[in-house]
Amino acid sequence: MTEYTVAIEPLGAEVTCREDQTVLDACLREGIWLPHACTHGTCGTCKAEVLEGEVNYGDASPYALLESEREEGAALLCVATPREDLTVEAEVDVEEGVDIHPVRDYTGVIESVEEAGPRVRKVIIAADTPVSFNPGQYVSLASPTGEVRPYSIASTPQDPSRIELHIQLSDGGVVTEGWVFKSLAAGDRVSFTGPYGKFSWRPLREQPVVLLGSGTGLAPLKSMVRHVAETGSGHQVVLYHGVATRDDLYDKEFFTELDEQNDWFSYRPALSKDTWNDRTGRVPALLAEDYPRAAGNVAYICGNPAMVTDTMKALMKARLFPRDIYREDFFDSADRAAGTNVVRSPLIKR
Numbered sequence: 001m002t003e004y005t006v007a008i009e010p011l012g013a014e015v016t017c018r019e020d021q022t023v024l025d026a027c028l029r030e031g032i033w034l035p036h037a038c039t040h041g042t043c044g045t046c047k048a049e050v051l052e053g054e055v056n057y058g059d060a061s062p063y064a065l066l067e068s069e070r071e072e073g074a075a076l077l078c079v080a081t082p083r084e085d086l087t088v089e090a091e092v093d094v095e096e097g098v099d100i101h102p103v104r105d106y107t108g109v110i111e112s113v114e115e116a117g118p119r120v121r122k123v124i125i126a127a128d129t130p131v132s133f134n135p136g137q138y139v140s141l142a143s144p145t146g147e148v149r150p151y152s153i154a155s156t157p158q159d160p161s162r163i164e165l166h167i168q169l170s171d172g173g174v175v176t177e178g179w180v181f182k183s184l185a186a187g188d189r190v191s192f193t194g195p196y197g198k199f200s201w202r203p204l205r206e207q208p209v210v211l212l213g214s215g216t217g218l219a220p221l222k223s224m225v226r227h228v229a230e231t232g233s234g235h236q237v238v239l240y241h242g243v244a245t246r247d248d249l250y251d252k253e254f255f256t257e258l259d260e261q262n263d264w265f266s267y268r269p270a271l272s273k274d275t276w277n278d279r280t281g282r283v284p285a286l287l288a289e290d291y292p293r294a295a296g297n298v299a300y301i302c303g304n305p306a307m308v309t310d311t312m313k314a315l316m317k318a319r320l321f322p323r324d325i326y327r328e329d330f331f332d333s334a335d336r337a338a339g340t341n342v343v344r345s346p347l348i349k350r
């Protein structure tokens, strides 16, 4: 297999990259952190300038990388592979206090598959080797047919040998309907890579934290809540979990008990077709009721892209600056085909 040298500016670093390997993968495996979110050519977060050399653009969504941007020398590093030695200029903005965990290949055995809700399965993987990650990050899980999908880690770095994933059924979905909800069972061997993503707990931000998730967008937020509980970091945390009805809420016993036993934590289910504490409404609506002014908080939003965008708008209307908001959009193949949810504003953290 031919290998090329990729120089990363402004770092002045060099990595070796195989001709079938993406530039992002080569960098993350060497511990060189570059911005990325979806790792599937959908969101545009990893866009960088190719200063020297030719790339194969890979499976870049035409919405995330416009033809005009290609012509100007841009590429999506999560799908671009080298055709020769390269020099690439990327936006490198590693934040103080955020650990960098090189991407690794992992294997493990399925410890349990639990029906967490009508359309959600909680999957626990006992990893063969400890998995290093920051709360909020995700892994890419490979199906037996070789399809790879991102899933956020709901467990905490304090227990690196067991990875908890929350997987929602997607009608017609290759990996969910075709595998996880069809045949995945305890004892099966699986492989995954990671950790990935920029959506991770910022330990040095001491402001009160507002976590806002819909559906399985709860997964990385659960990791953060448990991390605060296990490390005793002292953060004040409010968690909103948006689903349709009480039956769709999962892990409610865990969060209710945590709320009852701790002053630092508040659990606020947001039910669009049901009530909880006499309230009905989606996450952005309840948030607007509770926070006429949100300035002074740090917010983490995660879930389907429409909910994430609506919640982002609600927070900004309540005067929270984009620099205080972190988001993870659960883009899927339909979002990719539609191309409607590419976030272009440089102000918005992803």
Ligand SMILES: Cc1cc2nc3c(=O)[nH]c(=O)nc-3n(C[C@H](O)[C@H](O)[C@H](O)COP(=O)(O)OP(=O)(O)OC[C@H]3O[C@@H](n4cnc5c(N)ncnc54)[C@H](O)[C@@H]3O)c2cc1C
Pocket (backbone or CB within 6 Å): 037, 038, 138, 149, 150, 151, 152, 153, 166, 167, 168, 169, 170, 171, 172, 173, 174, 175, 176, 177, 178, 197, 216, 217, 219, 328, 329, 330, 331, 332, 333, 334, 335, 337, 338
């Ligand atoms: C960073 C990140 C983290 C994520 N974390 C989680 C998580 O923790 N939990 C979770 O449940 N999900 C998560 N997701 C979503 C997850 O990765 C998958 O997208 C989801 O599970 C669907 O996979 P699938 O193979 O079953 O569906 P796919 O086969 O990818 O299809 C998804 C949907 O799109 C439709 N579709 C497929 N192709 C097209 C097309 N060409 N045009 C129109 N529609 C199409 C399908 O019918 C289906 O309804 C995350 C996504 C990202 C980007």
Ligand code: FES
Pocket (backbone or CB within 6 Å): 035, 036, 037, 038, 039, 040, 041, 042, 043, 044, 045, 046, 047, 064, 076, 077, 078, 079
């Ligand atoms: S991380 Fe490359 S397009 Fe999303």
